[in-house]
Amino acid sequence: MPRHGQLYLRDQVPPRSTGYDQGRYGRLFPGLRPFARDTAAVRESLMELGKPGGIMDAQDPPPPANPLTPNPNNRDNPNQTAGFTFLGQFLDHDMTFDPTSSLERQIDPEAVKNFRTPALELDSLYGAGHGANPHLYDQTSPGGSKFLIDEAAPKDLPRNSQGVALIGDPRNDENLIVSQLHLAFLKFHNAVVDRVRADGTQNADEAFDEAQRLVRWHYQWMILHEFLPSTVGQGLVDDILRMGRRFYKWRNEPFIPVEFSVAAYRFGHSQIRPGYIANFAGDNGRSFLKHLFDAASDHSVADPDDLSGGKRAPRRFCDWQTFFDVGPTPEGSQDLGVSPKPNKRIDTNSPARCSRCHSSRRTCRAIPSPWPSATCCATSPLSYPPANAWRRQWAFRSLVGRSWPSCGRSTSIRRHRSGTTS
Numbered sequence: 001m002p003r004h005g006q007l008y009l010r011d012q013v014p015p016r017s018t019g020y021d022q023g024r025y026g027r028l029f030p031g032l033r034p035f036a037r038d039t040a041a042v043r044e045s046l047m048e049l050g051k052p053g054g055i056m057d058a059q060d061p062p063p064p065a066n067p068l069t070p071n072p073n074n075r076d077n078p079n080q081t082a083g084f085t086f087l088g089q090f091l092d093h094d095m096t097f098d099p100t101s102s103l104e105r106q107i108d109p110e111a112v113k114n115f116r117t118p119a120l121e122l123d124s125l126y127g128a129g130h131g132a133n134p135h136l137y138d139q140t141s142p143g144g145s146k147f148l149i150d151e152a153a154p155k156d157l158p159r160n161s162q163g164v165a166l167i168g169d170p171r172n173d174e175n176l177i178v179s180q181l182h183l184a185f186l187k188f189h190n191a192v193v194d195r196v197r198a199d200g201t202q203n204a205d206e207a208f209d210e211a212q213r214l215v216r217w218h219y220q221w222m223i224l225h226e227f228l229p230s231t232v233g234q235g236l237v238d239d240i241l242r243m244g245r246r247f248y249k250w251r252n253e254p255f256i257p258v259e260f261s262v263a264a265y266r267f268g269h270s271q272i273r274p275g276y277i278a279n280f281a282g283d284n285g286r287s288f289l290k291h292l293f294d295a296a297s298d299h300s301v302a303d304p305d306d307l308s309g310g311k312r313a314p315r316r317f318c319d320w321q322t323f324f325d326v327g328p329t330p331e332g333s334q335d336l337g338v339s340p341k342p343n344k345r346i347d348t349n350s351p352a353r354c355s356r357c358h359s360s361r362r363t364c365r366a367i368p369s370p371w372p373s374a375t376c377c378a379t380s381p382l383s384y385p386p387a388n389a390w391r392r393q394w395a396f397r398s399l400v401g402r403s404w405p406s407c408g409r410s411t412s413i414r415r416h417r418s419g420t421t422s
Contacts, residue, residue, distance in 0.1 A: 083324040149190065173310050196210045272292065273343060
């Protein structure tokens with residue numbers, strides 16, 4: 001299985017063809033000439049631009065420096081809080097996933113299949129449902145209609161005996177913040193099931209379906225009214241809802257454009273803060289303030305000294321005040337500043353060094369990276385051209401607009417504008 005964001009295990013890319021089939025990755029502009037020929041010299045030049053200490057490195061001080069220390073080379077974003085970065089990661093995992101083998105791609109280069117539907121319907125959360133993926137669900141709840149929550153560790157994702165998270169998308173356990181966001185959605189679904197049953201729906205399957213529909217609608221509303229306006233601007237969102245898409249067209253079913261998934265949507269790399277206040281008192285009464293990833297930390301232990309994922313320990317949970325506007329900094333923690341914290345601006349700076357590749361010029365997969373790409377800092381020049389405002393707007397013009405063809409599942413977020421339901 002490929003690592004997070006790794007679209008292809010080898011250097012195979014979608015063909016320049018207009019004959020897209022359903023469920024594939026494809027191109028918005030199949031006839032567009034490439035920026036440059038793919039040569040060793042071009043790759044070496046890009047690696048030089050994106051290397052640690054290069055012109056795109058924001059020079060954030062590495063651990064053990066305080067990750068909250070202001071850095072004039074890595075400015076704050078006044079329009080978004082820190083949690084929006086990880087909401088963007090969560091959204092990405094809802095739209096794209098490619099677990100196919102390299103052998104399959106070598107045999108059929110057009111078979112780069114996206115195992116997610118490019119619609120905002122939370123299949124990364126629900127999997128194939130409580131019937132097909134029973135290990136994700138609490139079998140003591142009526143009809144297995146609720147997600148499994150570990151009663152012995154309710155602040156962590158459910159895990160098997162080897163510590164592997166029992167969730168619909170393994171990438172949502174790559175760092176502490178996105179894993180906690182996934183857990184929040186699990187608990188939200190369970191609360192909605194209780195609400196639906198309290199309102200009179202006692203049939204377990206009907207209660208599950210209604211809860212799933214309500215959770216999806218809340219998620220879609222959040223994207224339409226919070227994530228998109230703060231990312232691309234309310235004017236652009238209104239324009240797309242009014243005028244529809246211009247370039248994005250498909251045959252059979254929607255596909256994910258590689259111009260979006262491995263280029264435009266990677267703006268989120270520059271929005272990552274060096275570190276975060278995960279919680280205010282969980283670390284033996286102290287704040288759990290750490291870098292997102294510390295290569296010098298021992299990740300073989302149960303509780304590494306950073307915010308990497310895949311671990312369970314008492315201090316590894318999130319107080320959401322520092323990520324979203326849900327409350328002030330608690331009494332006694334005012335020295336940590338106001339809450340929530342902002343994320344970083346969309347610019348040409350890489351937010352933190354890939355400290356595992358100090359001397360390596362190879363493709364870097366060191367930092368848990370929220371955005372779909374095969375690399376991190378090594379190829380970031382292609383992701384951050386100077387025309388940031390244009391790129392942000394173009395990225396979402398591709399995917400937001402008219403509803404997907406109705407197929408009995410969730411429909412477009414556009415329906416929320418008119419208040420209609422499905």
